[in-house]
Amino acid sequence: MSSLSPVARPKRRVRVHFSNRTKVLLCYLLSFALPPLWLFLGITLVYPYQLTGSAPTIARNMGDAFPFLKSSLLTAARLAAAPEAGSPAEWAAALEARDGQWIVFLAAALGLAWAVTLLLQLVWRFSHSRALDAAKNTRLAIAHYRWTLLLIVLCNLAVAAALWLLGVRFVEGRGLWDYLVYFGAYPINVLAAILCFRLAAPPVLSGRHGFFKRL
DSSP states (O other), rough: OOOOOOOOOOOOOOOOOOOOOHHHHHHHHHHHHHHHHHHHHHHIIIIIIIIIIIOOOHHHHHHHHHHHTTTTTHHHHHHHOTTTOOOOHHHHHHHHHHHHHHHHHHHHHHHHHHHHHHHHHHHHHHHTOTTTHHHHHHHHHHOOOOOOOHHHHHHHHHHHHHHHHTTGOOOOOOOOOHHHHHHHHHHHHHHHHHHHHHSSOOOTTTTTTTSOOOO
């Protein structure tokens, strides 16, 4: 009796998982659009009705804190200084200049924290995008993620502290709206970085049940 040869089963095709670049890009766009959107909505929808006329003299405060900037900020400080015996029109012009300078400072402070946060996150991403020794690379990526996140938190805390020291602490009668508008974007900035770390990691690191999730 001749032995029957086993029936060869067709080999399954190996499924190659590609990174969905569209989803990754959308994750970055949506996450990092939230902090400036928060400040923009606060400035346009809350500030004119709740906080107008309460801005500190940011140009003078910066000149006092950084004497080497005093000469370059002298004109701005004069525009925002209300004269003691000025007319109502002069007072209105000074308050308007003060509000405008304060809003520019708020945008510049958040812009600095936002840019540094995004830069640190992208440096981490591109540093761990190679497929060599995936297990070791993943362990390093997790450790570097935690250190990079710590730097991001410290950066945002530093900018928020400067915002407090140079401006917010001089706002008379400050309340909940002040804190929400002026500081609300900074924890959102950190959250945006965390979302991109965990949901938009390089494909060599991410997986459905891994530390870094695959979109």
